[in-house]
Amino acid sequence: MEKHSLIKSFPILIILLTIAISGGCKKEDDAPQTQTDKIEFVSLVVEKDNIEITELTKVSATVKGNNLTYIWKCDNELGVFEGSGAEVLFTICHGGTFKVTCEVKDNANNKASKDVYVTCVE
Amino acid sequence: MLITRPRRMYMLLVLNRLPLFIFVAAVLFSAGDIKAQCCSTGSPVGASTYVGVLNKNAVRAISFYRHSFSDIYYKGTNPSDDAVDMSDNAFYDFAGLSVEYGLSHRFTLQADAGYFFNKVVNFHNPQLTDHNGRGMSNGTVLLKYGIYIDPVKLIEISGGAGIKYPFTRQPATAPNGSLLHLDARPSTNAFGFTGTLLLSKEFAPLTLRTFLLSRFEYNGFNINDYQTGKLFSSSLFVSKKIAKRLFGIAQLRNELHGKDIQDGEVQNNTGYFLMVFTPQISYSIAGLWNLSFLYDVPVFKNYQGKQLTPQYSYAISLTRDFSNCTFKRKITD
Numbered sequence: 001m002e003k004h005s006l007i008k009s010f011p012i013l014i015i016l017l018t019i020a021i022s023g024g025c026k027k028e029d030d031a032p033q034t035q036t037d038k039i040e041f042v043s044l045v046v047e048k049d050n051i052e053i054t055e056l057t058k059v060s061a062t063v064k065g066n067n068l069t070y071i072w073k074c075d076n077e078l079g080v081f082e083g084s085g086a087e088v089l090f091t092i093c094h095g096g097t098f099k100v101t102c103e104v105k106d107n108a109n110n111k112a113s114k115d116v117y118v119t120c121v122e
Numbered sequence: 123m124l125i126t127r128p129r130r131m132y133m134l135l136v137l138n139r140l141p142l143f144i145f146v147a148a149v150l151f152s153a154g155d156i157k158a159q160c161c162s163t164g165s166p167v168g169a170s171t172y173v174g175v176l177n178k179n180a181v182r183a184i185s186f187y188r189h190s191f192s193d194i195y196y197k198g199t200n201p202s203d204d205a206v207d208m209s210d211n212a213f214y215d216f217a218g219l220s221v222e223y224g225l226s227h228r229f230t231l232q233a234d235a236g237y238f239f240n241k242v243v244n245f246h247n248p249q250l251t252d253h254n255g256r257g258m259s260n261g262t263v264l265l266k267y268g269i270y271i272d273p274v275k276l277i278e279i280s281g282g283a284g285i286k287y288p289f290t291r292q293p294a295t296a297p298n299g300s301l302l303h304l305d306a307r308p309s310t311n312a313f314g315f316t317g318t319l320l321l322s323k324e325f326a327p328l329t330l331r332t333f334l335l336s337r338f339e340y341n342g343f344n345i346n347d348y349q350t351g352k353l354f355s356s357s358l359f360v361s362k363k364i365a366k367r368l369f370g371i372a373q374l375r376n377e378l379h380g381k382d383i384q385d386g387e388v389q390n391n392t393g394y395f396l397m398v399f400t401p402q403i404s405y406s407i408a409g410l411w412n413l414s415f416l417y418d419v420p421v422f423k424n425y426q427g428k429q430l431t432p433q434y435s436y437a438i439s440l441t442r443d444f445s446n447c448t449f450k451r452k453i454t455d
Contacts, residue, residue, distance in 0.1 A: 081300035093208040
């Protein structure tokens with residue numbers, strides 16, 4: 001009886017492990033630096049590219065286009081952005097040099113992006 | 123094969139409960155769209171001492187609510203004396219549900235999931251808007267196996283292995299569209315593995331039970347190549363009947379958390395060793411329901427770099443058995 005239950009339970013374990021292995025450790029490709037005809041990403045400027053931990057620095061994007069949406073990203077998950085739109089404040093609680101990316105898109109899904117680097121000193 | 127009347131009634135009872143179990147399990151597995159856990163402020167460990175394997179076809183449901191508060195930064199084993207910190211405090215309110223089903227007398231299947239009603243980081247700098255994450259934490263499906271069970275000597279040794287899965291791979295975002303601070307995210311947004319080992323010994327004449335529960339968690343990478351460190355925790359419990367239906371439980375738990383990794387780079391201000399003392403009272407109702415209250419008091423902290431550390435945490439849990447599950451019930455009733 002007990003051997004029977006044991007054999008019955010094994011397929012469940014195998015299915016669960018297969019799901020876990022096939023779904024894990026996937027990495028999205030880094031967004032390429034792009035430029036289209038509809039959007040012109042003129043510049044991305046950081047006010048202070050050397051900051052102390054918890055210090056805020058202003059990052060400004062100048063972009064030509066209509067109905068633009070701005071998406072701000074840091075290559076470290078601990079980066080914090082305040083504000084939205086073409087100008088935001090950035091800070092991070094870890095030391096190192098971090099890439100700050102601004103992605104812009106319009107209603108027609110035209111996209112453009114630029115990066116700047118900020119060094120944070122512990 | 124002859125089935126005795128009590129046995130038949132018991133089977134009918136289990137069959138009647140099966141739709142409920144399937145419904146709860148379906149909810150746990152299907153919340154795919156719900157926004158999805160945790161860093162130095164601690165992971166919401168459960169609030170139940172019911173951790174062994176169940177009898178065949180037995181069902182157990184454990185629900186709990188936990189509040190945790192963190193407001194002191196540590197560097198190593200001492201509070202940081204820095205003038206400025208990133209956050210003033212952080213806290214969360216979490217509700218968890220765990221459902222267990224006895225596949226056989228040796229195998230028990232367990233599914234856990236939980237929801238953060240809030241997971242708040244209050245930044246020190248007034249220019250920063252506080253981050254508040256809410257949503258599903260990671261789910262876990264665990265298969266437990268009774269390696270050695272002696273109902274006469276009241277000894278149980280059981281081990282379990284399972285997977286942690288996120289309800290979404292997309293990390294939670296703040297209202298401005300940027301990612302939430304890690305401590306405010308309800309989920310790791312990554313798959314992982316978990317393993318458990320339980321050693322339990324009951325002294326029925328003394329209405330005393332002791333057990334050691336160890337748990338290992340391995341977290342995979344999220345879509346931004348961030349990996350939360352490995353976690354190894356070990357808890358020593360002593361449970362003693364102090365009045366009719368009332369139990370007192372003392373728990374000493376240690377957590378060893380490895381460092382997080384981002385793009386292959388070890389993150390300095392991550393990784394810790396934490397020791398927590400948890401007094402708990404538990405009240406048994408009609409031998410089927412169990413109501414528990416516990417309070418976590420950190421007694422030793424050693425944090426790598428500088429990190430916000432947990433100050434206190436409390437939890438209330440309600441457990442319901444849908445059959446006479448294991449030998450450990452003998453001292454409960």
